[in-house]
Amino acid sequence: xxxxxxxxxxxxxxxxxxxxxxxxxxxxxxxxxxxxxxxxxxxxxxxxxxxxxxxxxxxxxxxxxxxxxxxxxxxxxxxxxxxxxxxxxxxxxxxxxxxxxxxxxxxxxxxxxxxxxxxxxxxxxxxxxxxxxxxxxxxxxxxxxxxxxxxxxxxxxxxxxxxxxxxxxxxxxxxxxxxxxxxxxxxxxxx
Amino acid sequence: xxxxxxxxxxxxxxxxxxxxxxxxxxxxxxxxxxxxxxxxxxxxxxxxxxxxxxxxxxxxxxxxxxxxxxxxxx
Numbered sequence: 001x002x003x004x005x006x007x008x009x010x011x012x013x014x015x016x017x018x019x020x021x022x023x024x025x026x027x028x029x030x031x032x033x034x035x036x037x038x039x040x041x042x043x044x045x046x047x048x049x050x051x052x053x054x055x056x057x058x059x060x061x062x063x064x065x066x067x068x069x070x071x072x073x074x075x076x077x078x079x080x081x082x083x084x085x086x087x088x089x090x091x092x093x094x095x096x097x098x099x100x101x102x103x104x105x106x107x108x109x110x111x112x113x114x115x116x117x118x119x120x121x122x123x124x125x126x127x128x129x130x131x132x133x134x135x136x137x138x139x140x141x142x143x144x145x146x147x148x149x150x151x152x153x154x155x156x157x158x159x160x161x162x163x164x165x166x167x168x169x170x171x172x173x174x175x176x177x178x179x180x181x182x183x184x185x186x187x188x189x190x191x
Numbered sequence: 192x193x194x195x196x197x198x199x200x201x202x203x204x205x206x207x208x209x210x211x212x213x214x215x216x217x218x219x220x221x222x223x224x225x226x227x228x229x230x231x232x233x234x235x236x237x238x239x240x241x242x243x244x245x246x247x248x249x250x251x252x253x254x255x256x257x258x259x260x261x262x263x264x265x
Contacts, residue, residue, distance in 0.1 A: 012263060023258070027250035041254050048258045101230050111233050114240040122244040140206070141238055142245040147208050166202055173237055 015055050018064045019048070025065055025143055026072055032138045033076050035127055046079075047072040066149040069139065073153055097170035100177045103189045113186040117176055125175045133168035140165055192220045197227050205235055 026047055030040035050071050051058075058067055104111065126134055139150045140161075147161045154161070181188045197220040203209050204217045221228045259265050 015262075020255075020258075023255060024249040027254065028245065028248075041251070041257075044250065044254060045258050045261060049261055052262050101233050104233075105226075105229070109229050109233060111236040111240070114237060117240075117244070119244045119247050122241065126241075126245070137241075138245070141241045144242070147206070162203070162208075165206075169202065169234075169237070172241070 011055060014060070015052055018058075018060070019051055019055070019068060022065045022068050023048075026068055028142060029069060029072060029135075029138055030076070032123075032126060032134060032142075033073075033131075043072060043076055043079075046075050050075065063145075063149060065143070066145060066153060069143070069145075070153045073135070097167050098174040099170060100173045103177070104186065107189065108186055113180045114176070116183070116185045117180060121179060122176065125172055125179070128175070129168060129171060133164055133171060136161060136164040137168040137172065141169070192216045194220075194224060194227055197221065197224070198230065201231055201234055205231070205238060 023044070026044045027040060030043040030047075031037065034040045034043055047068060051068055054071070058064065101109075104113070126137065129137065135154060136150060139145045139153060140147075145153070147158045147165075150161045151158045156164075177186070180186045197217050200209060200213060200217050204214060207214075209217065221231055
């Protein structure tokens with residue numbers, strides 16, 4: 001015999017308590033994936049509706065944020081990716097990661113120049129990353145998920161998460177460094 | 192553990208994704224090697240900076256209202 005469904009009030013309360021609290025996180029990820037506010041809002045709304053419909057299949061006590069982000073990413077792939085972003089031609093394995101640290105080791109080893117770079121510029125640099133790098137970096141470095149959860153959400157092995165994260169971070173770092181040099185926040189190492 | 196090995200594990204170390212034994216080996220190397228420790232601090236600063244810059248804004252209140260309305264008819 002099936003167990004009776006919990007009363008609507010309890011279902012709603014648990015959803016508010018465990019799912020709706022992640023609204024900010026879903027919205028941040030949606031913005032980075034879609035690249036615009038209107039699509040991000042729609043994507044988050046759709047995610048929450050799907051999540052509420054599927055709420056009985058969520059296992060209490062497991063990572064609700066990762067569960068929600070999995071739904072969000074599926075919705076994004078199915079309905080938004082094709083029309084909001086052009087297909088990417090970049091071959092990710094050929095991107096040679098550039099390390100900034102050796103360049104600034106003498107002039108600014110503590111990376112103080114980062115402090116002068118504003119939110120907008122960082123977000124723009126993230127948005128310019130290839131989508132596979134962007135989503136990995138956002139899930140890790142903005143949302144703080146571990147490699148295993150990221151691998152599950154993106155449906156890739158942990159080794160792939162690791163290598164994408166490495167390249168994504170180095171790429172982002174190099175672009176922000178170039179920007180800081182351009183703005184005169186730091187001098188590029190001669191030679 | 193030498194410098195190359197320690198730096199190979201740098202991000203996994205900062206992400207707390209290493210096994211306890213490897214993490215200990217990296218930590219010991221960083222205690223003994225100032226340049227690697229400096230590079231690790233630099234990368235840690237970068238990661239904190241990225242998170243701080245990206246978490247400044249929350250979801251718009253209007254979106255939350257829209258979702259509550261859709262879900263619960265309020």
